[in-house]
Amino acid sequence: MENFSQWFHNILEEAEIIDSRYPIKGMSVWLPNGFKLRKHIIDSLKKILDKDHDEVLFPLLVPEDELAKEGIHVKGFEDEVYWVTHGGQKKLNKKLALRPTSETGMYPMFSLWVRSHIDLPMRFYQVVNTFRYETKHTRPLIRVREITTFKEAHTVHATKKESDEQIKEAIKIYKKFFDILAIPYTISKRPVWDKFPGADYTMAFDTLMSDGKTLQIGTVHNLGQTFAKTFDIAYETAESTYEYVYQTSYGLSDRVIASVIGIHGDEKGLSLPPEIAPNQVTIIPIIFKKGGEEVLAKCVEIKTSLESNNIRVNIDNRDIRPGKKFYEWELNGAPLRIEIGPRDLENNKAIIVRRDTSEKIKMDLSSDYINTIKNLFEDITQNMKSKVWEKLEDSIVATDNLDNIKNLIADEKIVSISWCGDEECGKSIEEITDIDILGTQSSNILIEDSGNKSKDSSNKDDENDSKNKKCIHCEKEGKYTALMAKTY
Amino acid sequence: MENFSQWFHNILEEAEIIDSRYPIKGMSVWLPNGFKLRKHIIDSLKKILDKDHDEVLFPLLVPEDELAKEGIHVKGFEDEVYWVTHGGQKKLNKKLALRPTSETGMYPMFSLWVRSHIDLPMRFYQVVNTFRYETKHTRPLIRVREITTFKEAHTVHATKKESDEQIKEAIKIYKKFFDILAIPYTISKRPVWDKFPGADYTMAFDTLMSDGKTLQIGTVHNLGQTFAKTFDIAYETAESTYEYVYQTSYGLSDRVIASVIGIHGDEKGLSLPPEIAPNQVTIIPIIFKKGGEEVLAKCVEIKTSLESNNIRVNIDNRDIRPGKKFYEWELNGAPLRIEIGPRDLENNKAIIVRRDTSEKIKMDLSSDYINTIKNLFEDITQNMKSKVWEKLEDSIVATDNLDNIKNLIADEKIVSISWCGDEECGKSIEEITDIDILGTQSSNILIEDSGNKSKDSSNKDDENDSKNKKCIHCEKEGKYTALMAKTY
Numbered sequence: 012m013e014n015f016s017q018w019f020h021n022i023l024e025e026a027e028i029i030d031s032r033y034p035i036k037g038m039s040v041w042l043p044n045g046f047k048l049r050k051h052i053i054d055s056l057k058k059i060l061d062k063d064h065d066e067v068l069f070p071l072l073v074p075e076d077e078l079a080k081e082g083i084h085v086k087g088f089e090d091e092v093y094w095v096t097h098g099g100q101k102k103l104n105k106k107l108a109l110r111p112t113s114e115t116g117m118y119p120m121f122s123l124w125v126r127s128h129i130d131l132p133m134r135f136y137q138v139v140n141t142f143r144y145e146t147k148h149t150r151p152l153i154r155v156r157e158i159t160t161f162k163e164a165h166t167v168h169a170t171k172k173e174s175d176e177q178i179k180e181a182i183k184i185y186k187k188f189f190d191i192l193a194i195p196y197t198i199s200k201r202p203v204w205d206k207f208p209g210a211d212y213t214m215a216f217d218t219l220m221s222d223g224k225t226l227q228i229g230t231v232h233n234l235g236q237t238f239a240k241t242f243d244i245a246y247e248t249a250e251s252t253y254e255y256v257y258q259t260s261y262g263l264s265d266r267v268i269a270s271v272i273g274i275h276g277d278e279k280g281l282s283l284p285p286e287i288a289p290n291q292v293t294i295i296p297i298i299f300k301k302g303g304e305e306v307l308a309k310c311v312e313i314k315t316s317l318e319s320n321n322i323r324v325n326i327d328n329r330d331i332r333p334g335k336k337f338y339e340w341e342l343n344g345a346p347l348r349i350e351i352g353p354r355d356l357e358n359n360k361a362i363i364v365r366r367d368t369s370e371k372i373k374m375d376l377s378s379d380y381i382n383t384i385k386n387l388f389e390d391i392t393q394n395m396k397s398k399v400w401e402k403l404e405d406s407i408v409a410t411d412n413l414d415n416i417k418n419l420i421a422d423e424k425i426v427s428i429s430w431c432g433d434e435e436c437g438k439s440i441e442e443i444t445d446i447d448i449l450g451t452q453s454s455n456i457l458i459e460d461s462g463n464k465s466k467d468s469s470n471k472d473d474e475n476d477s478k479n480k481k482c483i484h485c486e487k488e489g490k491y492t493a494l495m496a497k498t499y
Numbered sequence: 500m501e502n503f504s505q506w507f508h509n510i511l512e513e514a515e516i517i518d519s520r521y522p523i524k525g526m527s528v529w530l531p532n533g534f535k536l537r538k539h540i541i542d543s544l545k546k547i548l549d550k551d552h553d554e555v556l557f558p559l560l561v562p563e564d565e566l567a568k569e570g571i572h573v574k575g576f577e578d579e580v581y582w583v584t585h586g587g588q589k590k591l592n593k594k595l596a597l598r599p600t601s602e603t604g605m606y607p608m609f610s611l612w613v614r615s616h617i618d619l620p621m622r623f624y625q626v627v628n629t630f631r632y633e634t635k636h637t638r639p640l641i642r643v644r645e646i647t648t649f650k651e652a653h654t655v656h657a658t659k660k661e662s663d664e665q666i667k668e669a670i671k672i673y674k675k676f677f678d679i680l681a682i683p684y685t686i687s688k689r690p691v692w693d694k695f696p697g698a699d700y701t702m703a704f705d706t707l708m709s710d711g712k713t714l715q716i717g718t719v720h721n722l723g724q725t726f727a728k729t730f731d732i733a734y735e736t737a738e739s740t741y742e743y744v745y746q747t748s749y750g751l752s753d754r755v756i757a758s759v760i761g762i763h764g765d766e767k768g769l770s771l772p773p774e775i776a777p778n779q780v781t782i783i784p785i786i787f788k789k790g791g792e793e794v795l796a797k798c799v800e801i802k803t804s805l806e807s808n809n810i811r812v813n814i815d816n817r818d819i820r821p822g823k824k825f826y827e828w829e830l831n832g833a834p835l836r837i838e839i840g841p842r843d844l845e846n847n848k849a850i851i852v853r854r855d856t857s858e859k860i861k862m863d864l865s866s867d868y869i870n871t872i873k874n875l876f877e878d879i880t881q882n883m884k885s886k887v888w889e890k891l892e893d894s895i896v897a898t899d900n901l902d903n904i905k906n907l908i909a910d911e912k913i914v915s916i917s918w919c920g921d922e923e924c925g926k927s928i929e930e931i932t933d934i935d936i937l938g939t940q941s942s943n944i945l946i947e948d949s950g951n952k953s954k955d956s957s958n959k960d961d962e963n964d965s966k967n968k969k970c971i972h973c974e975k976e977g978k979y980t981a982l983m984a985k986t987y
Contacts, residue, residue, distance in 0.1 A: 032611060034562050035595065040608055043553035043623075050554075065531035066538075070645050071559075071597075071628060074522050090587040095597065098632030099578040107523065109559075109583065120528055123520060135531075140559060144586030157558050 015222035019273055020151075026281050026342055028272065029151055037149035037156030044343065047289035049160060052268055053138055055287055056162060056188050064134040064164055071140070072107040073116040081115065081241045087208025088112070091143040109142035114209065114234075114260060117165055118242040125256060127247045128169055132177070136164040152269035153226065153499055163262040169246065174233055174257035178214060181231045181261040185216055188263075189228070193284045193395040194218055194270050195403035196228065197425070199450030199494055202437050207260075211235035217449055217496070218270050219403050223423025225449060225496040228270050231261040274399055281344025282366050284395055285388035292317060292324040292384065293345045295336050297352030306351055313349065313361070313376070320381050341366060346391050347384065349374070367391050407494070413483050416444045416495060425449075425496045429489030431482035437493075440484045447498050451491035503710035507761055508639075514769050514830055516760065517639055525637035525644030532831065535777035537648060540756055541626055543775055544650060544676050552622040552652055559628070560595040561604040569603065569729045575696025576600070579632040597630035602697065602722075602748060605653055606730040613744060615735045616657055620665070624652040640757035641714065641987055651750040657734065662721055662745035666702060669719045669749040673704055676751075677716070681772045681883040682706055682758050683891040684716065685913070687938030687982055690925050695748075699723035705937055705984070706758050707891050711911025713937060713984040716758050719749040762887055769832025770854050772883055773876035780805060780812040780872065781833045783824050785840030794839055801837065801849070801864070808869050829854060834879050835872065837862070855879050895982070901971050904932045904983060913937075913984045917977030919970035925981075928972045935986050939979035 028045030093109040206213035216229035239255040275282040409427040480489040516533030581597040629649040694701035704717035727743040763770040897915040968977040
């Protein structure tokens with residue numbers, strides 16, 4: 012894509028996703044089309060989370076003293092917290108923060124809720140708006156001041172082991188979710204200077220946007236006992252002693268929606284994976300002067316039968332040229348379009364057109380076409396997935412020469428290096444190259460991950476095994492494979 | 500109910516609806532159980548609205564200058580607006596309000612969206628949190644500082660006539676919704692001194708809580724052209740002239756959930772209308788030492804068959820006494836409980852117990868029991884509805900003696916009076932009695948309303964026809980029937 016930034020700006024407007032003309036910088040309006048897309052993405056995630064998480068809803072505002080309790084945490088957020096200072100004409104006794112994230116709002120309550128080991132584990136999530144006073148250049152859905160779609164999960168465990176297991180579980184959940192969205196990702200452990208403020212460690216999902224920059228699309232934090240000690244969250248063990256709990260939190264934001272739009276979209280507009288497309292199938296009657304009623308009746312018949320199979324379908328019978336309809340539904344990203352004209356009707360056939368490949372398929376209306384369509388949904392998702400995964404993998408290039416990094420990044424690559432893991436050395440690498448270290452990859456994660464990768468991922472395992480290599484900078488033992496990228 | 504206030508407080512805690520111990524007054528946490536109830540109530544409303552409204556989502560914050568644009572409107576809210584004044588350590592150039600309602604956030608955008616008569620009408624809604632710095636005593640779900648479940652619809656029309664039609668349409672929508680919830684209501688036109696700030700007129704739904712006080716549960720405002728002129732929302736007519744639009748807005752809040760809980764609940768706990776109950780059916784296996792597996796298998800079979808008919812059902816097979824389970828599911832308000840023991844199994848029967856009447860029904864498992872259950876849902880809703888409507892109607896008492904009002908109100912009545920409609924006179928009535936005038940009823944609305952009323956409502960029409968009566972206070976012509984009540 013020539014100019015991704017411009018394209019992204021245009022598609023949000025043309026496909027009526029959001030309106031960014033709201034009179035506060037970094038805050039936008041979800042338009043009906045965009046709202047539906049957002050809703051289906053959220054629903055798709057909820058389906059996964061609801062299996063063993065309870066949805067809750069906490070107040071937006073966090074009292075200043077609660078926010079300030081965890082010193083490292085508040086330091087990480089203090090420059091970007093919005094403060095409510097007045098109610099009506101009156102100055103409040105205590106300032107109230109618009110949550111930048113909800114640890115400090117939730118955990119005083121967790122302290123009341125957690126009593127005994129039999130209460131554990133606890134797993135909650137909420138989908139809420141959070142606020143960051145961003146001083147950098149804002150960009151709709153990517154760098155915003157009101158995150159409208161913050162999904163945050165918070166879990167509480169009796170042991171460190173269980174909390175580590177939960178981190179793996181959360182990674183599995185996010186992988187499953189991103190696979191549904193056909194979004195490719197790297198998983199890495201953020202360097203210590205880039206972990207979530209207050210966390211023991213942070214695992215992160217990054218994806219690659221069309222301009223070669225990576226976008227953080229999900230993070231998973233092991234909070235250890237830091238917040239438990241600060242907020243006094245303790246449980247009575249089976250032996251009647253008291254222990255602090257271990258906690259994790261993991262979150263996703265509007266950026267997931269940005270990546271669905273940005274990664275699959277093309278010069279025709281949006282292209283949406285069937286699971287989350289507001290209209291999965293659009294039926295377009297090709298009506299000439301005569302035979303119109305019969306064609307429309309057939310369209311309604313197909314619609315009814317698709318709907319009874321829980322497929323989201325609409326008929327576009329507006330009185331405009333079919334070409335204009337094709338154009339609009341391609342722009343809106345509907346995965347399948349069905350065209351039916353009088354001659355098709357005579358042959359009891361219809362044409363299905365795939366949005367992802369533009370392929371036209373003859374559909375026999377006397378056959379089990381519901382099944383055909385469901386299979387097509389599956390094919391489309393797989394095709395979209397393998398295309399973008401291939402692109403991501405091709406973009407990851409290993410180097411053992413520090414001087415190469417800048418050029419590779421300029422070439423829109425993600426650079427894989429061998430690194431000793433030392434903080435000072437890492438920061439020095441970032442400084443010299445002016446490029447961020449995304450994080451380190453363990454072969455463990457790569458193995459789990461290989462299911463999503465194309466055939467050549469087995470070669471990659473080799474490259475990522477940095478144990479035998481020297482650190483790219485200090486030349487000590489290379490303990491980790493680290494990824495470097497230009498980031499959003 | 501002896502002490503409704505205490506009962507309401509307890510039920511929110513015991514049924515795990517919300518936790519009001521959050522460290523900010525007037526702001527509470529939705530617990531998993533409560534969140535599910537809230538969700539089903541919202542979904543039930545959305546099903547109605549989605550037919551001809553588009554769901555959108557606007558930013559929370561409203562710039563000070565936009566909020567202040569409409570003079571009457573801002574005056575109505577200025578004492579209860581929360582203000583964001585700082586971002587990080589920095590003072591903001593422009594204060595930002597936490598929306599108390601969204602007219603002033605939305606309408607600058609409407610001004611951009613409305614172009615031509617062919618764009619109209621427009622109908623939007625959103626479900627969001629709004630904020631009011633309440634100085635009165637707060638009470639969970641009823642008088643709160645964060646309204647977590649504010650459903651607000653905003654419509655735009657070309658003509659006054661269409662906007663008046665939309666008011667009727669909105670009233671129909673809310674009636675339909677409250678009927679699903681089996682919540683009884685009076686509909687009245689608020690007196691001018693109590694209408695929504697900036698509206699031409701406000702129609703309101705009030706219900707009667709168990710302590711004899713009325714609770715405003717929904718309002719419908721005709722905004723006329725007031726905001727259109729302030730925010731410059733105009734359209735090009737077919738004749739290429741420009742005209743300001745006519746607008747309406749209508750809203751519901753957490754109070755709807757409070758009324759569902761408060762009006763149907765009893766000494767056993769919640770009692771929920773099937774449509775919105777998180778668990779519509781709870782199956783409880785009655786297991787003794789032997790035959791347990793067969794009983795459980797039958798429970799699973801019933802569950803599967805109910806689920807495939809979109810009935811929300813769970814099996815409570817915890818290892819505790821059945822009596823404790825009955826107690827808990829009655830507390831949680833599940834409309835139907837199915838009990839199956841080994842002897843029932845032998846006879847291929849089960850026992851269904853209704854939450855609303857405690858009636859026990861033998862269910863033949865070889866019959867079409869899905870249908871039996873669906874019919875029971877219908878019966879339960881009707882029974883809950885007629886019970887509470889009867890109570891509401893019985894509580895409405897007419898008087899033509901000003902001195903009687905206080906006593907009737909003390910007796911937990913809603914008082915119907917004849918009133919001239921004059922503002923000064925009305926305020927004087929309120930002052931003398933220290934009781935609020937809810938609003939005026941037109942026979943028109945009563946007729947539309949009669950479908951929901953029990954048999955004796957025809958008598959009421961007579962009482963409400965005040966045209967031939969004198970005003971209770973000034974003795975001029977009684978133009979309206981007005982309702983007076985002790986309000987929340």
